[in-house]
Amino acid sequence: MKKLTTAIVLSMSGLVATTAMAAPNDHDRHGNYPNRDVRPVNVIHKDDHHNVWRAGQVVPHEYQHSRYAIDYRAHDKLTKPGRFQKWYKVNGNYVLVNEQSHKIIKVVH
Structure with missing residues (x-):
């Protein structure tokens, strides 16, 4: 009878130990570790881009793509770009833009 009781106690303790290990880890959700990497993001709406493009600013990375590049000869109001310069059309x-520094040289609306 003593062996049967020992076997039952050991099996029950093994069951309790495995359920404790399978419990979810909620240590991060108590607010003890504030996230200090949060930075405010400036949201620019599509309609606000005409206010954003100014000479001297750096063109955002997502607009430094060849799909935005245009041929200046197809447009009457654009001048011939100099060396290391390229015209882009973004939102009208x-x-x-200077291709090396990605700074805006001139904006034509």
Whole structure:
């Protein structure tokens, strides 16, 4: 009888131990570890881009793509770009950009 009781107690303790290990880890959800990496994000709406493009600013990375590049000869109001310069059309604006520094040289609305 003593062996049967010992076997039951050991099996029950094994069952309790496995359920404790399978419990979810909620240590992060108590607010003890504040996230200090949160930075405010400036949201620019599509309609606000005409206010954003200014000479001297750096063109955002998502607009530094060849799909925005245009041929200046197809447009009457654009001048010939200099060396290391390229015209981009973004949201109806024509932006002359230095290809090396990605800074805006000129904006034509």
